[in-house]
Amino acid sequence: MTVRVGVADWRVADDDSLLVTSGLGSCVAVAVYDADESVGGLLHAMLPEADGPVDNPAKYVDSGLDEMLSAMVRLGASPGNLTAKLAGGSAMLDLSIGDGVGARNVAAAERALADADVDLLASETGGDSGRSVSFSPTSGDVTIDRVDAEVHVI
């Protein structure tokens, strides 16, 4: 089953589901998995850090990752055995607003993963084009698709 992950959303799986999300501009996709338990989760976050309690934690990298990791542990993942891959955070448009939110999202994801003792195995971030991402929790493969470009797997 292909499971859709929306913007400001996360999904976890412990089967052969493929978690997919699209329309990543300056947003980031954080894929986390426990290879031994075949439990994985994919977060699509829009902004770096929540400023206090928020209605939708998945909108932010830090609170979204916290929430998703808890759901993965409930599904059987071991907190000491998690690894991650990261994609997104592009700077597609030359806008005077937003203060480089793509790069700040990437930095926030790296920081949040380090704080949670999750090793970052691979990342494909920045650049000036959008991405769609598919994540297989069983293989750990993150497949990245772009308009007018070859598919890339990390």
Next chain:
Amino acid sequence: MRVDLDAVASFSRTGDEGGQRAANSLETLTGVPATCELTRTTLVDADGLSAFLGDSSERVVVEFDGALVGRAVLSFDETFADQVTGELGAGTGALSEVANILTSGFVDAWAADDEDTIDIRPPERLADEERVVRDAAVVEDCAFVFESQVVLSGTRGTCRFAVLPDVESFVDYVTDADTELSLPDLAAHIRVASVSASGVESHLAAMTGADAELVESHVDFVPVERVPSLLDDAAYEGAIFESEGVVDSVLAILFDEDEPGAVAELLLEDPEAGSEMAESAVAELGNVTASGFLDEWANALETTIDISTPSHVRDAGGAVLDTVAAAYGERAETVTVVNATIELGDDVVCRVCTFPSPEDADRLGDIADGLADEASEDS
């Protein structure tokens, strides 16, 4: 004229909560993960309401009564209808069942802060669209629509879920909500969309010589994380501008082409002119479109609005809007988007999404006032 946009934003948040509940109910019923991808409070030109609702062959209407009175129009795409029927195995009754639980999930959010309840009637196949349009909450030629889109995993089948309250009921609901919101003042915002879209239509026709036809225009109030879903993930060619002046804004001018290069061909005599020339042609067309839009605003406010040099894009529509939404995301929970769709010849559709800065969004009311004054002077 200033409208309390926080009150409008609260409707969008309530709608989003309802859309999430509806998606959760659908997921429980079918066992298939379901996501609410788009929620918006939308002002639609009453004449364009039918076009806005679309022409899906699978449409169901569910009437409701109580704290809010009106009807929901659910439009299922073929993929969604097939998937639901396959999962539930209930033949044609499956869609009615889905319409029922989606509507329940959605309207519960609207009744949550009210001692009253909202009762829903059995779903019926939509047979009389004219009646639906006639009964919609129309104030001064502007219809109020609350829309969510729920997507099923596996196939990406989509259900558009449009709530159209009855006008009297909606006026009462707004009054009971104890806001300072004036519906006639809010309704006037539709003038900004329709006049700007007409400006673009005439500019594009003059520039390209192609037949330019305005398909529809509307104003959305959207939770910021739902903005990317205003466009699909198809590749769009286009130009992004920023404006400065009395209204700071970002304009995304995005062309959906039947064939790559179709936009450039509208301006270039030599189709083999090269990518640099093609990008330049797209930027020029974007410039004309942006001017068509903002000139109307500047005239209404009797001032000038400067626009930046464009950023060229060729990317997924959702990814482009994602970037704009994230740029505004730390300053606002809900953003206003003025939209226009114009067909340009047979092969190109131009989508204009204009995002006034959240701090300047209430200037749209002043623009609407100015446009009304211009219209009365012309008549």
